[in-house]
Amino acid sequence: MTTTPVRDTTAQDRQNPWSRPEFEERLRDIATTRYHDRHAFNVRMHEGALTPAELRRWIANRFHYQRHIPVKDALILAKFGDPALRRMWLRRIVDHDGVREGEGGIERWLRLGEAAGLDRERLWSAEDVLPGVRLAVDGYVNFCRLRSPLEAVAASLTELSAPGIMRTRIAAFEHHYPWIEEEGLAYFRTRVEQGSRDSAEALALVERWALTREEQERAVAALAFKCDVLWSLLDAVDGSGERP
Numbered sequence: 388m389t390t391t392p393v394r395d396t397t398a399q400d401r402q403n404p405w406s407r408p409e410f411e412e413r414l415r416d417i418a419t420t421r422y423h424d425r426h427a428f429n430v431r432m433h434e435g436a437l438t439p440a441e442l443r444r445w446i447a448n449r450f451h452y453q454r455h456i457p458v459k460d461a462l463i464l465a466k467f468g469d470p471a472l473r474r475m476w477l478r479r480i481v482d483h484d485g486v487r488e489g490e491g492g493i494e495r496w497l498r499l500g501e502a503a504g505l506d507r508e509r510l511w512s513a514e515d516v517l518p519g520v521r522l523a524v525d526g527y528v529n530f531c532r533l534r535s536p537l538e539a540v541a542a543s544l545t546e547l548s549a550p551g552i553m554r555t556r557i558a559a560f561e562h563h564y565p566w567i568e569e570e571g572l573a574y575f576r577t578r579v580e581q582g583s584r585d586s587a588e589a590l591a592l593v594e595r596w597a598l599t600r601e602e603q604e605r606a607v608a609a610l611a612f613k614c615d616v617l618w619s620l621l622d623a624v625d626g627s628g629e630r631p
C-alpha cells in the first residue's frame with residue numbers, strides 16, 4: 388500500500404519525537420486543513436446549492452461508506468489482545484449496527500434515505516454506488532485490515548472534525564432542504580456526541596502508542612490517507628455522470 392505524503396523530514400528530525408502537544412497539533416492540523424468540509428461538493432451542500440438529485444446521489448453513495456464502518460471496526464477489534472480495548476471498540480460496532488433489528492446508525496441512515504425519497508431495498512442493493520466510491524471505501528477497509536493498530540486507529544481521527552460538520556449539515560438541511568423530513572436528520576444528531584467521544588478515545592490511544600518519531604509520522608500519514616478517502620468519495624459523487 389502507498390503512503391500519503393505529508394511532508395519531508397530529515398534523518399536528524401526522525402530521531403526526536405515530537406512533544407505530545409506538538410504531535411497533537413500536527414494531527415489536528417491535518418484533520419482540519421485536509422478535511423472534506425472544504426470539498427466543493429460539501430461547500431455547495433452547506434450553501435443550499437445541491438439539487439434533490441445530487442443530494443440523493445450523495446445519500447445513496449455515502450450509505451456504502453456507512454455500512455462498511457462496522458466492518459472496518461471489526462477488523463480493528465480483531466487486532467487487539469486486551470479485553471478492555473476490545474470492549475471500548477466494540478461499542479463503535481454496536482453504535483452502527485444496534486443491539487437489535489431497527490436500531491443503530493445504519494438504520495438511521497436508511498431512514499435518512501427514506502426521508503429523502505429513496506427506497507431502502509435499493510440502498511442495500513448498492514446499484515447506485517459509483518466506482519470511485521467503491522474504491523475509496525475498499526481503500527479504507529483494506530487499510531484497516533492490513534495496517535498496524537496504531538495506523539488503523541489514527542485513520543479514524545478524521546472524527547475530530549466530524550462533530551463540526553454534523554452541526555453545519557443539520558443547520559443546512561433544516562434551512563435549505565426542508566423537503567427532507569426532519570426525522571431523517573436523526574443520524575447526524577446522534578453522531579455529534581458519538582463522534583466527540585470516539586475521537587477523544589482514539590486520540591488518547593494514538594498518543595499513548597506513538598512514542599517514536601517514526602510512529603508519530605505513521606499516525607499523521609494514516610490520518611492524511613483517511614482525509615484522502617473522504618475527499619475521493621466526494622470527488623466521485625461530485626463528478627458523476629449517470630452510468631449507462
Ligand SMILES: O=C(O)c1cc(C(=O)O)c2c(n1)C(=O)C(=O)c1cc(C(=O)O)[nH]c1-2
Binds near residue numbers: 545546548578
Ligand atoms: O458525514 C461525515 O462527514 C462523516 C465523517 C466521518 C469521518 O470524519 O471520518 C465519519 C462519519 N461521518 C460517520 O458518520 C461515521 O460514523 C464515522 C466513523 C468514522 C471512522 O473512521 O471510524 N468516521 C466517520
